[in-house]
Amino acid sequence: MNLVKNKKAAEKLISVWWFFVLFIIGLGIVLGVMIYYSAETVVKKVEAESLNQRIFDCLVDKGYLNPRIFEDSFDVFDNCGLNREVFAKGSLFYFKVSVYNEKGLIHENAYGDFSFEKNCQITEKIDAERFPGCFTRTMNILNTNEEKIKLVVLTASNQVGEKVSVV
Amino acid sequence: MNKKDNAFPHFKNNYNLLKCKKAAETIILENLVFWVLNIVFFVVMLIFVYNSGNNIIVQEQSYAKEIALIIDNCKPGMSVLLNMDALIESAKKNNFPVENIVKLDKKNNRVLVSLKQNSVFGFQYFSKDVEIKLNNNWLSIEVGKR
Numbered sequence: 001m002n003l004v005k006n007k008k009a010a011e012k013l014i015s016v017w018w019f020f021v022l023f024i025i026g027l028g029i030v031l032g033v034m035i036y037y038s039a040e041t042v043v044k045k046v047e048a049e050s051l052n053q054r055i056f057d058c059l060v061d062k063g064y065l066n067p068r069i070f071e072d073s074f075d076v077f078d079n080c081g082l083n084r085e086v087f088a089k090g091s092l093f094y095f096k097v098s099v100y101n102e103k104g105l106i107h108e109n110a111y112g113d114f115s116f117e118k119n120c121q122i123t124e125k126i127d128a129e130r131f132p133g134c135f136t137r138t139m140n141i142l143n144t145n146e147e148k149i150k151l152v153v154l155t156a157s158n159q160v161g162e163k164v165s166v167v
Numbered sequence: 168m169n170k171k172d173n174a175f176p177h178f179k180n181n182y183n184l185l186k187c188k189k190a191a192e193t194i195i196l197e198n199l200v201f202w203v204l205n206i207v208f209f210v211v212m213l214i215f216v217y218n219s220g221n222n223i224i225v226q227e228q229s230y231a232k233e234i235a236l237i238i239d240n241c242k243p244g245m246s247v248l249l250n251m252d253a254l255i256e257s258a259k260k261n262n263f264p265v266e267n268i269v270k271l272d273k274k275n276n277r278v279l280v281s282l283k284q285n286s287v288f289g290f291q292y293f294s295k296d297v298e299i300k301l302n303n304n305w306l307s308i309e310v311g312k313r
Contacts, residue, residue, distance in 0.1 A: 015201070018201075019204075022205070022208055026208065026212060029215075029216070030215065033215065033216050033219045034219070037219050037220070037222055037225055041228065041229060041232060043232050043236060046236060047236065047239065050236065050239045050240050051239065051293060053240075054239070054293075054294075057242070077295075081243040081294055081295055081296070081310070081311065082293055082294065082295060083276050083293055083294065083295040085276065086276050086291065086292075086293045087293075092291060159291055161228060161231060161232060161288060161289060161290040161291075162288070162289055163286075163287065163288060163289075164272075164279060164287040164288065164289040165287075
């Protein structure tokens with residue numbers, strides 16, 4: 001009789017314990033889902049790559065460098081369909097175009113937030129959440145005189161998007 | 168053997184059977200309640216996870232980024248059609264006008280996605296000469312010519 005009583009008591013205790021375990025599992029699921037969906041989708045590197053592709057496509061045509069790049073009147077924004085104001089002071093983007101021949105650097109231009117260049121060197125070595133996503137494309141191409149040149153395009157984006165206040 | 172046990176043998180057998188039947192019913196009922204409660208718990212969890220995925224903030228963010236990336240990946244002169252069924256459905260649930268879901272802030276060059284009042288998510292794009300238009304459930308994105 002005592003054994004039967006103890007078994008019944010034990011069964012009641014186990015069921016209470018089971019609901020406690022369920023509560024812990026439920027809490028874990030809720031927390032996990034909330035953490036997952038509150039994390040932002042970071043597309044910095046994808047953006048940097050898109051910008052790089054856009055600039056590269058407008059500077060290189062069938063393996064030849066656009067010779068107008070060396071002219072003072074050449075506007076990379078107009079030619080590449082970029083909005084100049086996006087790369088003004090306080091920009092979330094950066095790009096640098098460097099042209100090398102066999103002797104060395106012959107042309108270089110950069111626009112946007114210049115601090116991104118150093119930040120990109122840092123992010124090559126370590127992962128940093130608040131640093132920009134960077135992309136570098138180096139291509140050996142020819143100029144109009146059939147001379148070998150190297151084109152290096154470095155692009156960076158540090159945009160995460162934002163909630164906009166409604167006026 | 169006890170004399171009392173021999174006095175009412177039929178009563179004792181029926182009493183044992185009754186006890187066994189009640190014990191069996193108790194076991195079945197306990198198990199049924201146990202499984203029903205477990206199923207209810209996991210169904211509630213699944214509903215919670217499903218609804219979290221359809222969260223408005225997540226949708227606003229993901230679509231704003233998607234549209235901005237489409238704009239930036241387009242070559243000048245290109246146009247793209249993007250299906251907006253999911254966004255329109257969410258906006259209608261919140262009684263939000265469909266024509267205000269996606270807008271372009273040309274002054275700051277950014278895409279604004281909104282699915283309810285006082286909730287707007289903005290994401291910048293670097294292309295110029297961009298136009299968008301909502302036709303039925305399709306968003307037409309046109310990136311300007313050089």
